[in-house]
Amino acid sequence: MATVPNFFAIYDADGSFMGEVRYLRDKCLGKAECSLCDLSHGWNPLGRSDWRRRKGVAASLNWLHRDELPGHVAAQVGSQLPCVAVDRSGEIEIVIGREALRGCEGDFSVFEHLLEQTVRALHAEPAPDTGSGPTA
Template identity: 30%
Template sequence: MLVGVYRADGGPLGELRYVIGHMLGTAHCALCDITHTWRRKPEWDAMVERLDVSIDLRHLNEMDDDVAAAVAEYGAPAVFRRAENGLTLLLDAHELDAVGGSVAGFEQALRAKGVG
């Protein structure tokens, strides 16, 4: 299982804050750009099916304790692999930025890390 953490809060107020911040250039989340525009990208769902792996997406205000500890160490946005021994960082903010919002680029980055 993978856990992706957005660099934004969830819920109506969190989403509104992010949208306004994004439009003003004061908020950026590369994982948000990869997974959706105004709604979730259809190519995201297709990619998840192709990879045959569960991806749990969380906002900053929706994290479990272990995810919060990993984000405190590595920052957000990020993608982690969850295993019996805990979370391992797969993609950090710089790696997510490098795919430029592309679902295909994200898939390639995951495959390069042995996912799928």
């Protein structure tokens, strides 16, 4: 039986109160950039209205900060943040990288379209072979 893939949208920022304050300070000083933060929040600490009302694939993402990641995910994505990654049977793959997120230019509808295309393409691929069962 195939497992349902688990998708993560991973911010290049820490989720604690101090992490948020530090990111905001560094962003204002031009020392930090997180294109996923720009897509979901911009300058609004509560999030952009289109992000708060997200539907479809974007609503099923696990939106996490780098300090909130499960260990096996953090070990695979490392310094490649921000990104969207998928966990398929324990195999972590970055499916939307930093440059593609930057290319959305803060437009959440562009991101949603990219995400839907990516997920559609992934469903056309077979899941990675974990070697745990007979093959036909």
